[in-house]
Structures are given as C-alpha cells and as structure tokens.
Amino acid sequence: MIYFDNAATSWPKPVEVWKAMEHCIRNTGANPGRAGHRMALEAGRLVDEARELLASLFNISNPDQIVFTLNATEALNLAIKGLLKPGDHVITSSVEHNSVTRPLYVLQNNGVEVTKVSCAKDATIKTRDIEKAIKANTVAIVITHASNVTGTLMPIGEIGRLAKKKGLRFIVDAAQTAGVFELDVSFMGIHLLAFPGHKGLYGPTGVGGLYLAGNVELTPLKEGGTGSSSKTPWQPEILPERYESGTVNSVGIAGLAAGLKFIRREGMERIRKHEMELTRRFLEGAERIKGLTIYGPAEIYERAPVISFSLEGKNSALVGGVLDKQYNIACRAGLHCAPDAHRTLGTLEQKLVRFSFSYFNNEEEIDHSLHALAEIAAIPPGKFNKDDEDDGSCSC
C-alpha cells in the first residue's frame, strides 16, 4: 500500500517507536510519579526525556513548560479556551482546522470577539491584514503554521513579530509542521505552541502537547490528581502538573521520545528536503495531467508536503475511493475537518483529494500515484461506479 495520509497520522512509524513502547509497557509500566518506587521513577524519567527532546526541538528553555495532552486538538482547546475571556478579541485566519474554529465558535457564543482574516484563494495570508484587524481589546492571534488542506505555510515569524510589537499572545497550531519545519518558539515569538505527537514527530496516536511561555497563565481544562501538592483542593500552580491531571500516556510518550530521537538522528533538514522533493515531483507531474487542479500556493517554498487537488468533473470522494481500491493508494478525500479552508478555496461542495507525504514515502510511489491520477482523469465522468463513493467525511 502507498500511504499518502500522513497529514492525518504518519505511517509507518520508525521501528524504534513501537520497540520503545513495548519496552515501556513490559519493563517500565508503572505510573510515572515524582516520588515512589523505582519503576515509577523510571517511568517518570521516560516522560521527562520526551519533554527534554521536545524542548530541544522547539528551543524551549524549560521542558516543564511543555504539557502532554491527548492530541493537538486538546492542546489547542487548552490554549484557546484557557486564555480567552469574555470581552477579549482574537484574530485568526479563514483557513483554520475545526480544532481552532470550533473552540472559537463556543467562545464567540460566550462573549469573545473573533475576527477571521480572509486568506487569498491559495490560502496565503497577509500579515498586514492581520495588523489591520487588531483592535483595543485584541489579546491574541491564533493561526496554523501550515494549512492542513493546501499545505500553505503561514508567515509565522512575521506574525510573531507583529504580536510582540502589539503585545498580543501568539498561538500556533503546528499540526502539519512539527518535526518537519523549524519551530523556534523564542525566535518566532510563540507563546503557545500546540503539536500532535503522531504526525511529523512519528510518535503513536494518543499523544500531543502544548508549550506555554513562562508568563502565560491558562485556566486548566481539567483538574485532578497531579502527583504533587495533593493536599490542596485547588489545582497546583506548578508546571507541568497544573495542566496534566490524571495518569499521562507514558507508553505513548515513550514512543514519542523514540520518534523524536529518530528525527534527531536522521536530521530534520534531511527529512524536510526529502518530503519537499516528493512534493515538487508530484506537483510537476500533476501539472501534466489534464483536468487536475492543484490548490494552494504556486511556489514550493510556501508549502508543506500536503497537497489538495481536484479532477475536473469527478467527485473527490469518489476519486479517493478509486485510488484506494484500484491503485492501493491511501489518501484523504473530503473536507479534512477544515470547512473554512474549503470555503476560502471555493471547494466546500466539490471537496478535494489530499495527498500528504512523510519521510517514508519515495519517488516510485509519487510516480505510481501520478500514473493512477492520469488514468482516472482520462475516464469519462459517466463511467465512475457509484459504489466506490464514500461519504466524503474525514477524521483528521
């Protein structure tokens, strides 16, 4: 099988990821605590190690400012709902994932003002449009680092400088970029960085995280046992416990640490170069397929290795089904949980087929997929079998 659904979750994982998980569950399976018996302490060290690896990757000085969550969605919920209060104004883009737009929608109904800055048809945004949207009560900008539909890279360095100049909090959704593109929270002025563990970081599902700058105080999403300051009826102030109630996913975090070590060993630049070469090869080949329209920026340097396209006169969900069943290519067709992005692109009804690459894909796979798409493009629309159609929904 050719797996081009890495924007949903990366697959395969490096062998050492599940080896580390197996080792954890067999040998370090205790509940990680700050005190107690040796196996619990050892489990705690595994969790600390993952935090240190993440801190190193994102240039975070204090690893305890990283809190583990179930996924990037939880991290975004904690950041957005934990920060914003009624009366606050927040600026976002018109191409965000539902993990940003839905929490904002809830807040909007509770007195938070939301401005969605319109992106261009290629999902690019202008920092000056964000600047124009700033008002007296603006407290934060929340934006994705790269669109999960078109792969469009946002100018987060520039937006970070704007946020700093204006004294705003800067929240970044790194779901499509963590582990592939440089993310330096200090240099980029990021106050809150949400990331999944199971995409570009090559960990398993079940782990994500949120970095919080030192001066950021959030209302926790959850309270509970934290393994410290157990006597108080209130949640402790100390990090990471303040935002990590209950048992953490130590087994998943052990896998994530192995994924992070894999990235360190291979080199993020090499990983990115490989993925971008595949992206370039696909884009060049796709140009030659009649009726295939690529969405997103024309320039490769404005892109992450996530590509959405349509085939003229063909239902995207149906194309996805044919790719899967007849060509053994796993991709994601639909709305990609980002209806705003599809509204911006004008593809809310048409929907799109998405290919997303990882370090484990290769040129032969790209060529095979181009061949497949050329064949599908050549089929007269009436010849598509309705039975192949899925419902076009997604789970990302």
Place this chain on the structure above:
Amino acid sequence: MIYFDNAATSWPKPVEVWKAMEHCIRNTGANPGRAGHRMALEAGRLVDEARELLASLFNISNPDQIVFTLNATEALNLAIKGLLKPGDHVITSSVEHNSVTRPLYVLQNNGVEVTKVSCAKDATIKTRDIEKAIKANTVAIVITHASNVTGTLMPIGEIGRLAKKKGLRFIVDAAQTAGVFELDVSFMGIHLLAFPGHKGLYGPTGVGGLYLAGNVELTPLKEGGTGSSSKTPWQPEILPERYESGTVNSVGIAGLAAGLKFIRREGMERIRKHEMELTRRFLEGAERIKGLTIYGPAEIYERAPVISFSLEGKNSALVGGVLDKQYNIACRAGLHCAPDAHRTLGTLEQKLVRFSFSYFNNEEEIDHSLHALAEIAAIPPGKFNKDDEDDGSCSC
C-alpha cells in the same frame, strides 16, 4: 520485583495487550475515521470493537454512548463540569479522589453548591446520609465505587436506586473497580460511568472512558475535528463524536480491547476471586504484625483489593521506600491524591502505605510482603535511615 501498585496502574499487562498495540501500529496505523481508505476503516473497526467490548462489560446497550478519553480523570471532568451549572447542588462523599474533588472545587467557585457527605472512619458511607443531603436544587450524586485509599466499596446499587427515586443524575468513578467488580449501568441506575483503561481493564496508559446514559447532555470539554458533520461551526450532536475531538488513541484502544478480551477469557469473577483471596491472605497475615494498622472496613466483602496501612511510629513514606529498596516491593506511600479520604481516616499527616493487587499477583508475593512488614515493624523507629525517605507525594 513484586508489584503492588495496581491501583495506580496495573502491571504487568497480558502479553496480548502489547502484541495488539504492535499489530495496530504496524498494520493498522492510520487515523480511524468513519470514511476513507481501507486502513483508516480498519483502524475504525478496532476502535469500534473496544467500544463493543466495554458495552458488553458494563451492560450498555449502545456502544456509541461510550466516549474515549485520555484517562478516568478526563472522563470525570467531562461528566462533572459538563453536567453541573451554577445554582445546581451536587452530593459527593468525604473520601473522593482529587479527580472528583478538584473539578468540584472549581465549580464551587462558580456557583455550584457541593455537599460532601461524611463517611465513617472506615470510609463507609450511609445511603440515608446521602438522602438527607438532598435539597430542592440537587441535580446529581457523584461517588467513587471503591475508595482508592482503603478499597472501601460504596453501596452504589443502593445509591443508584435513591438517585432514580429522587430524579438525580448518578455519576460513578470506577477507577478502582472496572474490570474487577460487576458494573451494570442499567441495573445500578448509573448515568455517567468514568473508568480508566489502564488499571483493572489491563489496557495501556493513555486510555480511559466515559459512559453517558441516552438522555444525558453534557457541555463538551473540547471541540474540534470529529470526522463527521465537518461543515458546521458547532460540535456535532452525534455520539461518540460530540465528546471525542481530534485523533483518538487508536493504538492504546487496540491494547485496551486486548485487555478486555483477556478479562472475558479469564472471567471477571475468577479475576475478582483471585484478587480477593490475596486481599484476605494479606489482611489475615497483617493482623499478626505488631503495630500494623489497617484502614478501611473489617469485612472483606466491603472491600476492593486495595489496602492502606500504617506502622506504628514509622513514617509511611519511609516504609514505602524501604519496601522498594530493601524488599523489592513496589507500592505507593503518601496521600494517593485523595486528601479528603486521609482527612476522613485521620491520616493526613501520618499518610499511609498502600498495597493494591492484580490478577498477576500471587500468594508467595503476599507472604513475602508480610514477612517484610514484620521485619520492618520490628526495627526500632530510631534506626530508620532518613535517606530512604521519599517526599510522600503520589501520582495516581
């Protein structure tokens, strides 16, 4: 090593648990969705299977009324904070874990009235005391099925009948009992059942869940991508998606399904019988150790296999350290994230040593631990080495 910290997380896990996780990550590693390519569908089936196994275990007619969470703490937060509104009154016990008391404390500061019904010194509660606490604005009762400190079993069937009679919502924390004791949500009148996947259900860390009765509507803790109804800016109404935003821990859930099949194969009654036999053996042996005080009910049938005790004149944290380092017995000494329980027992300063058993423990281990405790009890208090002391905190 003798592992007696199963109340924090069970260890070891059945071999098939990590085998199932490895199989999932290697062969079914896609993001489980309701539509899309075959590997994603297969991943979805794995998640569905776990839901069906849980539904069968807890006598839940519709598996979609079970939502997966990071842990039982998240499930309790969702149940408690999702249900209660300012002006509501809720009744709980005086021996709850911080996963119940801390969310309630937050709500208390936001206009929810909380009554903590006093338990006796053995952590037992009287249903008539709960009944007496009911007021005109009471909407719910939230209680643990078994104390995580003393193992005291609460009369949840009786309390469920009371809740039904009075038209109250009944929230049960099954952190110490799921997989070991009968839990029939229908028979017991439970509206919201929170459970961890990684304790008595033998799954890995990173998975918990919440059952919601059909007529219960909660405010979600998190919103985001749900893989269905992607177009709407609001969270879909449909279950389980309404409360499962972002990528679920499919790898962990695959492990949990294997744990549930292990329980089904071995038989929950046999598992419980084995654990209670170990409990009885320990309690009988402990009675003969001078200076050892057991907390909790005298009758074995009022107990789960969780036992807390103190040794006269000896710091509990220090005893835990000696058990670990000198006798290779892993247990948990401290407050067990349940300060209310320790207040009820009168052990907030003294703290306690906790032993908690699983199906994988055996009689030899019990006997070895009794031998160890007898030796420690015989040491003059002054001879304890302060270096062995941990800080008495816990992570549960």
